[in-house]
Amino acid sequence: MKSDSQLYKGVLNTIILKLLQEHGKMYGYEITKKVKETTDQQINLTEGALYPALHKLEADGMLDVTIEHVDNRPRKYYRLTKKGKSAATIKMEEFKEFISQMSLLLNLKPAIR
Amino acid sequence: MKSDSQLYKGVLNTIILKLLQEHGKMYGYEITKKVKETTDQQINLTEGALYPALHKLEADGMLDVTIEHVDNRPRKYYRLTKKGKSAATIKMEEFKEFISQMSLLLNLKPAIR
DNA sequence: TTGTATACCTAAGAAACTTATGTAAGTTTA
DNA sequence: TAAACTTACATAAGTTTCTTAGGTATACAA
Numbered sequence: 001m002k003s004d005s006q007l008y009k010g011v012l013n014t015i016i017l018k019l020l021q022e023h024g025k026m027y028g029y030e031i032t033k034k035v036k037e038t039t040d041q042q043i044n045l046t047e048g049a050l051y052p053a054l055h056k057l058e059a060d061g062m063l064d065v066t067i068e069h070v071d072n073r074p075r076k077y078y079r080l081t082k083k084g085k086s087a088a089t090i091k092m093e094e095f096k097e098f099i100s101q102m103s104l105l106l107n108l109k110p111a112i113r
Numbered sequence: 114m115k116s117d118s119q120l121y122k123g124v125l126n127t128i129i130l131k132l133l134q135e136h137g138k139m140y141g142y143e144i145t146k147k148v149k150e151t152t153d154q155q156i157n158l159t160e161g162a163l164y165p166a167l168h169k170l171e172a173d174g175m176l177d178v179t180i181e182h183v184d185n186r187p188r189k190y191y192r193l194t195k196k197g198k199s200a201a202t203i204k205m206e207e208f209k210e211f212i213s214q215m216s217l218l219l220n221l222k223p224a225i226r
Numbered sequence: 227t228t229g230t231a232t233a234c235c236t237a238a239g240a241a242a243c244t245t246a247t248g249t250a251a252g253t254t255t256a
Numbered sequence: 257t258a259a260a261c262t263t264a265c266a267t268a269a270g271t272t273t274c275t276t277a278g279g280t281a282t283a284c285a286a
Contacts, residue, residue, distance in 0.1 A: 001274070006126075007211040009242080009274060010119035018219050029233050039214045049274055051235060073233055073282055095219065098120040099212065101152045106131050106208065114243070122242060122273080142264050162243055164266060186251055186264060 003043050012045070012053050014095055017062070017088035020080050025066075027075040028054055054078060062087050116156050125158075125166050127208055130175070130201035133193050138179075140188040141167055167191060175200050 001008040019034060020026055026034070028050055035045040057063045062084035066077050080088060103109065114121040132147060133139055139147070141163055148158040170176045175197035179190050193201060216222065 003214075005207045005211060006123035006242080006274095007208065009123045009272095010121070011215065012273080013119075015218055022220070027233080035218065038217050043214055043218075046275070047233090047235080048237095048276070048278095052273085055235095071232085071283065075233070092219065094118045095120065095215070096221075098118060101116075101156055102124065102208070104151050105128050105148065105156075106205065107135070108209075119243095119273085125242080140264080142262095146263095159244070160264090160266080161245070161247095161268095166242085168266095184252065184263085188264070 001043065001045050001049050008043070011095070012049060013057065014091040015045075016050075016053060016057065017080065017084060017091050020063070020078060021085065021088040025077045025079045027077050029075075057084070114156065114158050114162050121156070124208070125162060126170065127204040128158075129163075129166060129170065130193065130197060130204050133176070133191060134198065134201040138190045138192045140190050142188075170197070 001012055015035065016031065019031060023034075028047070032045045032047065032050060035043055054063065058065060058078070061081055063078045064081050066079070068075050068077060114125055128148065129144065132144060136147075141160070145158045145160065145163060148156055167176065171178060171191070174194060176191045177194050179192070181188050181190060
């Protein structure tokens with residue numbers, strides 16, 4: 001995760017879980033592309049951050065993996081487990097709460113639903 | 114900073130700079146109280162996080178310090194320097210940009226002005 | 227055949243916290 | 257009046273999470 005701002009520390013898992021919740025299954029490289037595309041090239045989710053995060057989420061029972069071969073190259077598709085699904089929901093709630101608290105602290109108008 | 118969520122990592126400087134921008138001068142303990150009060154006791158800005166952060170901001174030329182004694186106890190009042198003022202503004206812009214990018218990634222409705 | 231895109235990976239170091247202390251004066255309460 | 261809490265500062269060890277910098281390998285375009 002790189003964008004000249006410290007703010008993105010801590011949101012990596014939230015992003016991963018949410019993207020998987022929306023798209024069903026994704027592989028690592030696809031996630032980096034998706035993030036870059038969605039944020040108009042502003043956020044570069046680096047592989048050095050992503051892969052260790054995926055491995056940790058898998059070790060924690062949040063993700064299941066299936067390997068598929070495309071053009072002789074392996075892809076590791078990740079999917080949310082049951083535990084991962086509820087974690088995704090919780091992380092989203094936490095994020096909204098975070099925005100709401102920060103809006104109070106920084107005197108912003110909160111308006112995220 | 115403690116609230117059972119990793120999200121608050123990275124926003125500490127933003128909060129400090131913004132509070133000082135709004136209130137002119139504040140001392141450390143006052144900042145922790147202000148954060149607790151504003152967030153309805155939800156966010157506990159721990160001293161182990163705050164004091165090193167204040168010292169670093171001072172070392173970086175963002176803050177000026179003056180010591181005042183109240184009831185025989187010393188208070189270190191912090192104020193934004195010129196550099197600190199522009200840093201505060203930049204941090205706020207960065208935070209709004211962060212919210213906007215995250216809203217895209219997490220499919221939220223962005224509405225912070 | 228050189229560069230770019232795809233697709234995975236790890237390891238050293240830095241940064242920013244948490245947790246756990248420590249000091250000391252003033253204030254409340256049993 | 258002793259104990260407990262609040263005010264007000266501080267540091268230091270350890271953890272987590274990321275950055276930076278590498279590495280492997282296949283496919284395709286110039």
